Amino acid sequence: MSLLTCKEFLDGLTDYLDGTLDEEFRRHLETHVNECPNCWVIVDTTTKTIQIYKGMEPQPVPPQLHARLMQALEKKMSGSTR
Amino acid sequence: MAGKRYIEGEQKKRGCRDMADISGREVAFDESLLVAQAQDGDVHAFTELVNRYEHKIYRLAKNITQHDEDAEDVLQETFLKAYGHLNEFQRHAKFYTWLVRIAVNESLMKLRKRKTEKTVSLNETTDADGETVTREIAVWDDNPEQRYSREELRRILEETIQSLPPIFRMVFILRDVDGLSTEETAEALNISVPAVKSRLLRARLELRDRLTKFFKRKSDDVFAYL
Numbered sequence: 001m002s003l004l005t006c007k008e009f010l011d012g013l014t015d016y017l018d019g020t021l022d023e024e025f026r027r028h029l030e031t032h033v034n035e036c037p038n039c040w041v042i043v044d045t046t047t048k049t050i051q052i053y054k055g056m057e058p059q060p061v062p063p064q065l066h067a068r069l070m071q072a073l074e075k076k077m078s079g080s081t082r
Numbered sequence: 083m084a085g086k087r088y089i090e091g092e093q094k095k096r097g098c099r100d101m102a103d104i105s106g107r108e109v110a111f112d113e114s115l116l117v118a119q120a121q122d123g124d125v126h127a128f129t130e131l132v133n134r135y136e137h138k139i140y141r142l143a144k145n146i147t148q149h150d151e152d153a154e155d156v157l158q159e160t161f162l163k164a165y166g167h168l169n170e171f172q173r174h175a176k177f178y179t180w181l182v183r184i185a186v187n188e189s190l191m192k193l194r195k196r197k198t199e200k201t202v203s204l205n206e207t208t209d210a211d212g213e214t215v216t217r218e219i220a221v222w223d224d225n226p227e228q229r230y231s232r233e234e235l236r237r238i239l240e241e242t243i244q245s246l247p248p249i250f251r252m253v254f255i256l257r258d259v260d261g262l263s264t265e266e267t268a269e270a271l272n273i274s275v276p277a278v279k280s281r282l283l284r285a286r287l288e289l290r291d292r293l294t295k296f297f298k299r300k301s302d303d304v305f306a307y308l
Contacts, residue, residue, distance in 0.1 A: 010283075010287075013283060013286075013287075014279050014282050014283040014286070015279070017286075018264070038219050041219050041220065041221055042219070042287075042290070044221070044222065045220075045221075045222050045290050045293075045294065045297075046286050046287065046290045048222055048226060048297070049286060049289050049290040049293055050258050050286065052226070052227050052235075052239065052293075053239060053243070053254070053258055053259050053289070054258065054259060054261075055227075056236065056239055056259065058137040058138055058140070058141040059137070059141070060137055061136050061137050061140050061157070065140075065154055065157065066136065068154075068158065069132070069136065069157060069158050069161060070129070070132075072158050072162060073128075073129070073132065073161060073162065073165060076162055076165055076166070077125045077128075077165070
């Protein structure tokens, strides 16, 4: 397989980041990343983007909203219309 | 709660010291047990499932509708519908994926009712050409998030993700934030696996591009790409 172009690198980026590429294509992609500074930046900053968002915990549901939800559920459960 | 009581019983039997001793597989089993109990009419088991997932469903609804009141309605409707249709849930499926599917449908209905420009179709075709969204090429700090306070960082991340088109935002939230697999995301959104992959690529690159102005290393200027 010849050297990858930047376009081919981008096409394989999602599978690369998810670890679902076959071994041979992964090696070609890593060779390209090691030789292309711009694509190295793309891999590095996209990885950091995912990590930063992964670390963002959802905020708790406001207590009043939770209470309203539970009240609506209790009403439904007591009617037991399932 | 029923699930917790069951786990504690299992822990005693197995000599486990605390919750951390329970493997992910057992937690998944715990969820199946809760769902089964809820299907058998145990309201406490269903309440436990609500407590477990309400914050994620609320975040998803807010992200799709971008409207607080609509998101509150979606949260309520999702769990009311889930309870009402609990017996239709297939036990081999993942409960959270099933909930997401209900929440996505409810959210899209809200958008349609508002008839705003935000109205989206999940089947909308997208051009996922990555090269169009790699405009900003600059090195980031090693731990760029540490440059901001927790509140500032949350605001930056939320505003940035809200600026994405909904079809990309939904896939990114489910796949990269909630940790659903590609297949589960496809199932939850009722779209194909290739569609999930192409939208995920576009979402990741768009976010990366938009966050670069906040996180790039101070000394590095943007340099031309290609």
